[in-house]
Amino acid sequence: MQESTLQANYTLNTTIGEIVAADYRTAKVFETHGIDFCCGGKVALSAICQEKGINPDTLLRDIAAIKMEQIDRSQNYSSWELPFLVDYIVNTHHAYLKENDVKIATYAQKIAGVHGAHHPEVVEIATIFQKIATDMAAHLLEEEEVFFPAVKRADAERKNGNSPSKEDSNVIKESLAKLGREHEEIGDAIHAIRRLSKDFALPKDTCNTFMITYQMLKEFEDDLHKHVHLENNILFPKASQL
């Protein structure tokens, strides 16, 4: 791999998360190659290429090509002001979770009851998802009641040329570590569901509820990836600099 083929602003040691945070358009490339840019975004480009058996040159060419596409400012998250980014996360991703977590858990329990005997994996999926739903409710509460307000206050202080209060500094520091750990746990859990469901492949002998549950689980994973990407790769690094 020639260094000259790399993008000017990053190297093979740059992490996937950093690349997507710097340019949201590159997310599409990683998705196409089946690379997790959010929960697993802390992995360097070189390591992920080795793990997935992808030629780094191919990946870099695809990234370079997508960077030729026009930038859509409505999706250029890293350029947004922190309070706007926080509100966006709450109004889109948190709203989605509040509306769907319990619904998906109920559906998963239902198919576990009906199909569990022939498909033991769905019993395990229902148990894992129930834990995700419970953990997620506490996680959202901590973000909305504790972390996000502290970030907004610290950002306002910064704009006035002041340092954040000692209390907010401590809250932000502690929350960053805790919330980051929880993202990893929830990410691992949804990836375990993907494995158990064999990438949400529908067995032949199943019903509509089964199909709807798998569709909802896939949609949940999709939303989680975008949500965790915005927090892990954009919001958290900015918050840690407050």
Ligand SMILES: [Fe+2]
């Ligand atoms: Fe969140």
Ligand SMILES: [Fe+2]
């Ligand atoms: Fe979060």
